[in-house]
Amino acid sequence: MTTHSSDKAIFTRRESEARSYSRGFDTVFTKASGTEMTDAEGRTYIDFLAGCSSLNYGHNDPDMKAALIDHISRDGVAMGLDLHTDAKGAFLGAFEENILKPRDMDHKVMFMGPTGANAVEAAMKLARKVTGRHNVIAFTNGFHGVTLGALAATGNGYHRGAAGVTPSGVSRLPYDGYMGEGVDTTDYIAKVLDDASSGVDAPAAIILETVQGEGGLNAANREWVEKVGKLAHEHGALLIIDDIQAGCGRTGSFFSFDGWDVQPDIVTMAKSASGFGLPMALMLIKPEHDIFGPAEHNGTFRGNTHAFVTAKVAIEKFWSDDTFKGEIAEKTEILEGELKKLAAMVPGAYLKGRGMMRGVDVGTGELASEICGKAFEKGLIVETSGPNDEVVKILAPLTTPVETFRKGLSILLESASEVTSNNSIAAE
């Protein structure tokens, strides 16, 4: 397709004002491969946004691409409702073999409408059905989606403000570290659960992200997550780990809680689940809680078969042994080192997150935004997060070649350096 410079007019003319990323990265993208995206002008960008962690394996991974083209070419099923298809069976087999079995997880897999929010809605409904309770405990700065059920669990005020009705059924408690250094928030959680008149009703579930992506890359300590998991179970509640953003290798292992002493009853997944950025969502359910009736929670696109095809390749290619894990660890070290340099440029700035889900809190949304804007000028796609967008967030594909990775980071540091020295000059 020929792309003309006039192309952007159609978006202004016909796309809703609800569009967002296109405002910060105002160009028309036409190609993408690995960690790079190319726009209609032929300009190439390093992509450290990676579909908000939906492209952990990069754009258009060649093996997934080949498998997908093969599937389509041979008239493989594209849309399968929730019928059995060979592609779904093959994905389930690969997932069982490479992910569940090695971790002794006996969970069942449920596919729902292919959005993370839909997975969260299904998880909350299921927990309520299992326990006969209505209350779900969610945490400060948590983000779980914007459909009404999930939105009740989401902390973000901008999104909550659009609810239109009073969200209900969720109690909010402080996440790890929320009350400052000295305070272990599990003490408070334990107290409200023990206290029959705390006003926090006996919960159906506690839902948490081990690293809060949208909330500002707040990483909970392992001990905190383990303690919360135990509290949930002691009080008859299910533990839901929302691994939509932190899962699929983002924190260094497939699940963000691998190796921890924590037994989630439900794990929600989406974003990188398909490996290729295709819409796919699922949840893992302990078999004893697998009590939805047929289609009790349903949806049309539960069987996006293309996604099963690429997801199977992703599982087998990256998770059949520990090689990939090792590569992530290596890049994590580089990332930490460089981001500490960035943090050192801004008084009070500090590193946040875990594994390859990292950022630097630079204090204000204005500064973070300036840095990202400057980086985009220089060919790097990078975004902010946090309550006031004050965190420069790096979600590079986990497969990024070291050289590209270093190049991207150096653009970022350069941008930060320019912005901060400009600001210093302006301030003088």
Add this chain to the structure above:
Amino acid sequence: MTTHSSDKAIFTRRESEARSYSRGFDTVFTKASGTEMTDAEGRTYIDFLAGCSSLNYGHNDPDMKAALIDHISRDGVAMGLDLHTDAKGAFLGAFEENILKPRDMDHKVMFMGPTGANAVEAAMKLARKVTGRHNVIAFTNGFHGVTLGALAATGNGYHRGAAGVTPSGVSRLPYDGYMGEGVDTTDYIAKVLDDASSGVDAPAAIILETVQGEGGLNAANREWVEKVGKLAHEHGALLIIDDIQAGCGRTGSFFSFDGWDVQPDIVTMAKSASGFGLPMALMLIKPEHDIFGPAEHNGTFRGNTHAFVTAKVAIEKFWSDDTFKGEIAEKTEILEGELKKLAAMVPGAYLKGRGMMRGVDVGTGELASEICGKAFEKGLIVETSGPNDEVVKILAPLTTPVETFRKGLSILLESASEVTSNNSIAAE
């Protein structure tokens, strides 16, 4: 991939009990083309379910398939968040040119999480934001999805029962025909809207399907829809037409309300929007109501670029002139004729629906289910709908060749005939 008879074990072992269609059509599908699906045993089925109207143009349409393979082959963007991509631009251009302009529709297009439920959630939120009101009027037997916000508008008790919390913000009113032949339910709707103490709060929106697909193929009369639209506007409410199942040609024209004197403020679309069965959802918004802030309603998979690629082809191939409309009309006539024969086999049975969205109410879910089961044995995929699954529902691809179409219908009639004569014999 080789398929073994053991293949189904993985589904039992690892897929949640929430799975549903796979129970009625218990085989593993491996290929699909046009109106036919093939299973692992090499058996071929005529598909009159068509992804619940997500495959209006059939499976793996060759032109969409070619465009998609081309896109993937040249490393076109697969996952684009809500960035500008050439594929999205091209889709918007084709949609504007072939759909919006000819109808003088100045609507803006919003993409959201790629499920119909997500479109409905966004539509209800937007209507509430626009009006500052919380109440949404929905109808008996309406189906709008199962995430919490949409579920409040959905009538189905099985799905509502899984909510886990009290749904709120929706008033239920009787759909066209719900109170029997003699009663025009718009009189009641008008009365509760006029009456300051009716208990039906001034609505933000009235949401309706022109044909209720899941609700039993209840088709509203044009006059009823027009009247309801006028009532909405007279009372400061938005009219939301949920065209998720009835749109994209299913009733004979692109929109189910084409040519009617009705001005929906919002139209929700999903299912066949991508043309290929890929996850995609959108809503059309009158520009004066396009007031969501950037990302105020957001989601990761708003840019399933593969879907834009196929959707563009679908729009241009089928809707650039009236040829396709004519073909649908022709098949509609055949369908009506054959289904009347089916109806004649069962005392009290009658034809329901509109266009190619048709069914026969055979009185009980048991009988409908027996007929569909028998049809499947004979190589036809066909499903039930309605409050008690009492309607045999035909949602054949609109592109089905006449010969195949007649063959499918003859299997259906044969099945009905066998089941009903068996039942008569058994009854004797």
Add this chain to the structure above:
Amino acid sequence: MTTHSSDKAIFTRRESEARSYSRGFDTVFTKASGTEMTDAEGRTYIDFLAGCSSLNYGHNDPDMKAALIDHISRDGVAMGLDLHTDAKGAFLGAFEENILKPRDMDHKVMFMGPTGANAVEAAMKLARKVTGRHNVIAFTNGFHGVTLGALAATGNGYHRGAAGVTPSGVSRLPYDGYMGEGVDTTDYIAKVLDDASSGVDAPAAIILETVQGEGGLNAANREWVEKVGKLAHEHGALLIIDDIQAGCGRTGSFFSFDGWDVQPDIVTMAKSASGFGLPMALMLIKPEHDIFGPAEHNGTFRGNTHAFVTAKVAIEKFWSDDTFKGEIAEKTEILEGELKKLAAMVPGAYLKGRGMMRGVDVGTGELASEICGKAFEKGLIVETSGPNDEVVKILAPLTTPVETFRKGLSILLESASEVTSNNSIAAE
């Protein structure tokens, strides 16, 4: 106490703008006896408002007054929480003997916070506990109070608009006659209850007033109420009759449904329950549904002992035989006759209500208000009701002497006559 003309200043200065009746009847009342009230200027008014049916036995009934003074004089308990007191025991005994036993009612009596709204809240909670369902069916134009739980059941938009959060847990259905002459709304009620996807969830209860006082004096037919009661029981729901305004003789018998073939599981009472206008609320509960735990629904003023004292006298004085019933019947006849004359003065006006709970719909709130205003000038206290205050409502004490009653009615007719002829003149 001496009353000065300056007395009203304190109300303007210190009483909230939420005050209402005092705006229409703008004087300071100092004494009241039987059907008459006297103001600070010594002016006497005939009271056809009667505390909105809280004073069915008139102001300061001499026997209740004597018993109350005696009780206070001998240091009888005034405030008894929900402790056993002799006064409560005596009331329960009298109520059992004169009300429950003669009607073969085995109901238990529960006292709650002394407002009708509190009785409704308790009734709805109990029905939900008994059935494990959340939905309560309430009717168009119903009025059940303005605390949040009761408000969800109330139809009045002005009051609903003040909720501040989205009311939930109530489905609205059309009251008897709401859909016009030819339509039996129980057909619709039956249909939505039978229909698993009607969107009206299986109800915990159906709550209704046999005559809707605030809603405009809409009187349901006996057959309609009986049918609704049967439908409730067939569908596993409790029938709650809210007899707060229509009970205690207002419609001609103690309960508004006396002699009808209807078995309410719960009856809510307040207003005239104490006989003297003192705050008191109670509900009658079929013993099998008496499953609240101790204090599960509680409140401080459940034992307004003064109210028990007067309530006992009221029960014994007026309901130990049929004399009072006969007197009401006699006055009802007078009332009907006179109100028909009133109706005849206004084109389109018509008589509404039942028994001594009567009014005339004069078409507009403006006219009704003018008539009441004129009447007040002439010494009659009478109010409006209905969605647009279009009904002139007469709620005279049931004990009003015939002469006073006729005098009040003649003032009313005179007022109507003057207002309507003035209007005619103005229109010319």
Add this chain to the structure above:
Amino acid sequence: MTTHSSDKAIFTRRESEARSYSRGFDTVFTKASGTEMTDAEGRTYIDFLAGCSSLNYGHNDPDMKAALIDHISRDGVAMGLDLHTDAKGAFLGAFEENILKPRDMDHKVMFMGPTGANAVEAAMKLARKVTGRHNVIAFTNGFHGVTLGALAATGNGYHRGAAGVTPSGVSRLPYDGYMGEGVDTTDYIAKVLDDASSGVDAPAAIILETVQGEGGLNAANREWVEKVGKLAHEHGALLIIDDIQAGCGRTGSFFSFDGWDVQPDIVTMAKSASGFGLPMALMLIKPEHDIFGPAEHNGTFRGNTHAFVTAKVAIEKFWSDDTFKGEIAEKTEILEGELKKLAAMVPGAYLKGRGMMRGVDVGTGELASEICGKAFEKGLIVETSGPNDEVVKILAPLTTPVETFRKGLSILLESASEVTSNNSIAAE
């Protein structure tokens, strides 16, 4: 009335199982004067429950009693809806003169249905109307009533469990001291209010009791209340002080916050407001927030005129100078001394509360209940409170003569001593 030993049968036979206090104090009370109640057997009890703080001035205060008898005798209005009556005017005048003016409070007074819960419902609705926000912040262990709107703010799980629908519109935060000695919970409150993605929506109001009566006599520090008040105002929220139990002198001054640097926008009052234990509720509203329309929040018993009569006497008799305040201070000292002795009897027990709103946490509900049971045997009425009823709560009339007060306390100590030594013996 003659009272027979058979009297209790009527309660078992006809009073709902929801009755509660009568189970712990299982006798029939017939008379009450000052701090003493007498039962049908002629036995006299010292009353340290005092209608749950509704009888701060004791039973049947002679001056109120005389005024009330006089009012009734002269046919004063008993039931006045919200009409102007001389009695209401006189109360408002006395309240303005003796309470509002000396404190420079320009609040308006609103009367609603005469229960504390109704006052809380009205306060929450008004705050939501004033701010256009839906969220109300309430605290752990708070108690504000059991009607649905108020119940959402109440912490008690037993009462919340009876809601029947999902309560909504309230965020729960930790009360003063809830997180242990070292933690100032206002830090957390400030943080969630400052944090745009805390998940605690911008509040319409913060509602608090300065001493949580039902929650276990938790007394907030003055500094904490002042800080919370400032936080509310800084964040555009109204401060609602629920002084229903702690007001009317209970903590030593008329309002529980007298002399503090705190400006409540709304103060809710009930319980002892009438002085005589008669049902009465009101709220004080800053004039700029007095924006309810006429009857927007209404109710039948807003004008319990008898309560106005006694309330006026109470205000003038006890609050026209500081004498009464001094007497309370004196008794408070005695109370503290004696309760410390009680606390010393039980390992780990400690004194709670403030002023004459005091208790001893004895560790378990069983022990607290045993002590109260023993006390009742010895002629003292005293109750428990707290999440597990673990606090022996003393709410003696503030007017209790010192001798009687000491006698009651000595019964309590004796009872505690007997119970604890019995338990020690049993444990050996």
